[in-house]
Amino acid sequence: MTTHPREVLRAAVQPEQLLTALAKVLLGKERAIRLAFTGFLAGGHILVEDVPGVGKTTLALGLARLLGLDFARVQMTADMLPGDILGSSIFDPRQQTFVFHPGPVFHGVLLMDEINRASPRSQSALLEAMAEGQVSADGQSMALPDPFFVIATQNPQEHAGVFPLPESQLDRFTLRFSLGYPGREAERLLLQGKNQRPEDLPIVADRNVLQAWRHAVTAIFLSAEIEDMLLHMARCSRNDERLRMGLSPRALLALKASAQAWAFMAGRDYVTPDDLRSVALAVLGHRLISTANLAGDDLAVLLGQEAWGLDIRF
Incomplete structure (x- = not known):
């Protein structure tokens, strides 16, 4: 598949189709949707800061669905261990050896909900995954899915029981933004049930298209x-x-x-x-x-x- 920007932009599947479809789920949030998709196309990850209930999880679910990528959500807590994210080795009595069981990080789209509630040790477990696209466990390096996209969230209004992200971790997020409350008319449509559910969204692109988009972006x-x-x-x-x-x-x-x-x-x-x-x-x-x-x-x-x-x- 060609990756020259002009040829990719003339292909049958266009980024605008994804943006339009997701705008039917997150009403009145066109700019936030573009910022989220910008993070994906740029090969990075995003941090969404906002209060509960404004659509952060819906954004992640919708993107994963439209991109045709498998999705995992992790609710971060203070007692969470790195193995809960990366995976761990469990002894298999049949094979008489330890077998690695992949964690939720081995998904195409990973939603880390309330990331600042996790301990610094668990937060740092994401560093290698976000930077290198791989994780190390039991002395081995294991590649993550390609593409791999992290959407982390945090509530800026909460200060008790949280661990602020260090600068080195913040720097791993390509973009940080807020969704904000919907406008009056968008909220009216929500009350009327006019928004689409993320589960009902079609798959817009396959992996070949996603790779072509990302390669085309680097050639802009x-x-x-x-x-x-x-x-x-x-x-x-x-x-x-x-x-x-x-x-x-x-x-x-x-x-x-x-x-x-x-x-x-x-x-x-x-x-x-x-x-x-x-x-x-x-x-x-x-x-x-x-x-x-x-x-x-x-x-x-x-x-x-x-x-x-x-x-x-x-």
């Missing part, structure tokens, strides 16, 4: 102007006194890949400054560590300053 063109914008942002972040930690090379690569994915979903084979603006806060918001606990709108203002050259408008 970046002009010298876009590269200069990225480099300028990196320098600004590292010299800004309000920030304790600037953007790492990994953060720049995540922003590049996310902008490429956003352009691909828009039907283009090149990145524009608007693509960078559309994904910047979701990609950089959890990576810019401030000296004054800047967050949300404050970070948006910082990123939108003329000196940064991004001119974000929300």
